[in-house]
Amino acid sequence: MTSHTLARCRQHSRAVVPLDCARCAVRDLAICASLPPPEVDSLERYVSSVELQANAELARAGQPCRQAYSVTSGMLRLVRTLADARRQVVAFVLPGHFVGLSERAVHRHSVEAVVPSRVCAFELDGIRDLRERFPSFEHTLLQRACRDLDDAHDAMLLLARLSPLERLASFLLRLREQMKIRDDDPRMALPMGRSDIADHLGLTVETVSRSFTRLREQGLIALPDPQHVEILDAEGLSELASALH
Amino acid sequence: MTSHTLARCRQHSRAVVPLDCARCAVRDLAICASLPPPEVDSLERYVSSVELQANAELARAGQPCRQAYSVTSGMLRLVRTLADARRQVVAFVLPGHFVGLSERAVHRHSVEAVVPSRVCAFELDGIRDLRERFPSFEHTLLQRACRDLDDAHDAMLLLARLSPLERLASFLLRLREQMKIRDDDPRMALPMGRSDIADHLGLTVETVSRSFTRLREQGLIALPDPQHVEILDAEGLSELASALH
DNA sequence: CGAAGTCTTGAAAAATTTCAATTCCGGTGG
DNA sequence: CCACCGGAATTGAAATTTTTCAAGACTTCG
Numbered sequence: 001m002t003s004h005t006l007a008r009c010r011q012h013s014r015a016v017v018p019l020d021c022a023r024c025a026v027r028d029l030a031i032c033a034s035l036p037p038p039e040v041d042s043l044e045r046y047v048s049s050v051e052l053q054a055n056a057e058l059a060r061a062g063q064p065c066r067q068a069y070s071v072t073s074g075m076l077r078l079v080r081t082l083a084d085a086r087r088q089v090v091a092f093v094l095p096g097h098f099v100g101l102s103e104r105a106v107h108r109h110s111v112e113a114v115v116p117s118r119v120c121a122f123e124l125d126g127i128r129d130l131r132e133r134f135p136s137f138e139h140t141l142l143q144r145a146c147r148d149l150d151d152a153h154d155a156m157l158l159l160a161r162l163s164p165l166e167r168l169a170s171f172l173l174r175l176r177e178q179m180k181i182r183d184d185d186p187r188m189a190l191p192m193g194r195s196d197i198a199d200h201l202g203l204t205v206e207t208v209s210r211s212f213t214r215l216r217e218q219g220l221i222a223l224p225d226p227q228h229v230e231i232l233d234a235e236g237l238s239e240l241a242s243a244l245h
Numbered sequence: 246m247t248s249h250t251l252a253r254c255r256q257h258s259r260a261v262v263p264l265d266c267a268r269c270a271v272r273d274l275a276i277c278a279s280l281p282p283p284e285v286d287s288l289e290r291y292v293s294s295v296e297l298q299a300n301a302e303l304a305r306a307g308q309p310c311r312q313a314y315s316v317t318s319g320m321l322r323l324v325r326t327l328a329d330a331r332r333q334v335v336a337f338v339l340p341g342h343f344v345g346l347s348e349r350a351v352h353r354h355s356v357e358a359v360v361p362s363r364v365c366a367f368e369l370d371g372i373r374d375l376r377e378r379f380p381s382f383e384h385t386l387l388q389r390a391c392r393d394l395d396d397a398h399d400a401m402l403l404l405a406r407l408s409p410l411e412r413l414a415s416f417l418l419r420l421r422e423q424m425k426i427r428d429d430d431p432r433m434a435l436p437m438g439r440s441d442i443a444d445h446l447g448l449t450v451e452t453v454s455r456s457f458t459r460l461r462e463q464g465l466i467a468l469p470d471p472q473h474v475e476i477l478d479a480e481g482l483s484e485l486a487s488a489l490h
Numbered sequence: 491c492g493a494a495g496t497c498t499t500g501a502a503a504a505a506t507t508t509c510a511a512t513t514c515c516g517g518t519g520g
Numbered sequence: 521c522c523a524c525c526g527g528a529a530t531t532g533a534a535a536t537t538t539t540t541c542a543a544g545a546c547t548t549c550g
Contacts, residue, residue: 078398080398080402082402082406082487082488083487083488084487086406086487087406088401088402088405088406090398090401090402101387101391102391102394102395103388103391103392103395104395108395108398108399109398131384131387132380135377135380135383138380138383138384138387139376139383141387142346142376142383142386142387142390143348145387145390145391145394146346146347146348146390147348148394149347149390149393149394149397150347150348150349150353152394152397152398152400152401153323153325153335153353153354153397154353155397155401156333156335156397156400156401156404157325157327157333157335159401159404159405159447160333160404160444160446160447161327161331161332161333161447163537164537164538193496193497194496194497194498195496199405201405202404202405202406203538203539204538204539204540205496205497205498206497206498206499206538206539206540207537207538207539208497209497209498209499210498210499210538212497212498213498213499225547226496226497226498226546226547242327242328242329242331243327243328408505409505409506438528438529439528439529439530440528448506448507449506449507449508450528450529450530451506451507451508451509451529451530451531452505452506452507453529454529454530454531455506455530455531457529457530458530458531470514470515471514471515471528471529471530
């Protein structure tokens with residue numbers, strides 16, 4: 001993407017839209033489900049619904065933390081970047097998930113939309129308030145933090161010890177799980193580009209591309225086009241992924 | 246370590262000793278500080294103090310989770326192992342820190358003592374109870390979980406994108422911080438062996454050893470013996486560590 | 491239809507691992 | 521007290537893997 005394009009995206013990339021919890025697509029999955037139902041209706045004080053274009057930036061590394069986000073549609077990525085532009089995608093965030101809680105005053109990573117997405121943005125002050133008033137809210141946040149930590153540990157093992165092929169197999173299975181695709185449907189979309197995958201798996205785009213090709217050559221997957229995979233042999237992929245699932 | 250030695254360690258590796266919170270070395274740092282003082286005295290119901298020999302195993306991957314641990318002295322390591330013996334040290338745990346909370350029913354990693362250590366072992370049932378009764382306790386747990394998550398994200402960036410030399414520099418600075426060594430004291434001990442460091446940084450022992458040598462050759466550190474480092478140029482190390490601090 | 495960006499593929503270069511050997515050290519037993 | 525043994529750490533050389541560099545194919549979108 002040229003800097004021109006990026007600038008254009010930024011300009012129109014965010015739009016605040018009316019909050020409509022009653023019709024929320026992830027009402028039961030989202031963090032909001034841990035609040036007593038009457039409370040949900042008074043969330044407008046703290047929460048705004050935001051619509052994002054692809055590649056829109058919701059928060060930037062270095063900026064003070066002000067909000068946390070509950071994803072209702074689309075996909076986000078958390079990106080850390082070093083001074084020399086080395087990049088890592090710490091996580092992809094799917095609907096129902098919640099990101100942005102931290103004990104730090106400034107963001108360590110930027111939060112960006114992979115595809116057009118919608119999020120509910122919670123003011124951190126509001127979250128503080130909700131945590132104090134509703135133990136169930138704090139309880140759920142802790143549960144989620146523990147799960148995120150488990151996931152991060154998985155990712156560490158993947159990055160530290162798996163081969164490129166194993167990393168990709170593991171990534172595909174994990175993404176599939178997160179996207180809640182039914183087992184009998186082999187198709188899955190890959191909304192993110194190869195370079196996002198590479199930066200997520202600690203590889204180069206070329207190595208990711210070659211790994212896709214090898215998985216295809218081994219008959220484990222099919223690639224109708226670069227943005228779609230068919231899982232032909234989930235067993236085989238699982239074996240490759242070395243018990244990371 | 247031979248299997249004979251290991252067996253011997255196991256046998257006498259754990260000893261339950263009397264709980265003595267009044268004289269706890271990490272009383273203010275530990276999770277206990279978030280409980281109202283009178284409550285601390287009745288902790289015996291849930292908590293036992295355990296003394297561990299070096300390499301003793303406090304929990305094993307695959308076992309059901311029953312306890313969580315607050316370290317009061319020594320050092321623990323969290324270890325994940327693949328079927329083919331590839332290993333990763335997810336974290337080193339120092340006094341004042343708390344490990345073992347998870348949303349999973351079984352441990353994903355084993356918990357082992359790096360050096361002779363002492364921990365307070367909390368029954369998970371007890372933790373559940375304390376969480377329900379004391380919002381401040383749950384609040385602190387969430388704070389710590391958020392910090393651990395931030396740390397895990399740091400570790401992911403390190404594993405995904407830093408060179409061996411950068412990883413080692415980052416590791417040394419980080420460990421130094423955790424051990425709370427005064428800035429004016431260049432000496433620091435490395436309680437863990439090279440293979441633990443390797444498995445923490447996603448490298449081989451040989452590469453770790455060579456990286457130590459290179460840091461020494463560049464005048465950034467001195468190595469009086471394999472278990473001790475002197476930081477000669479903290480600036481230089483910091484630069485190498487690429488803003489991971 | 492052309493331009494830009496993305497993805498794939500090939501070949502060369504660089505980095506890390508693997509294999510092998512040596513050194514160093516602490517503990518053990520003669 | 522000293523020699524020996526075993527584990528840990530270091531070092532060197534070869535082998536492997538991944539990255540880097542380069543080029544071509546394919547898509548998408550004005």
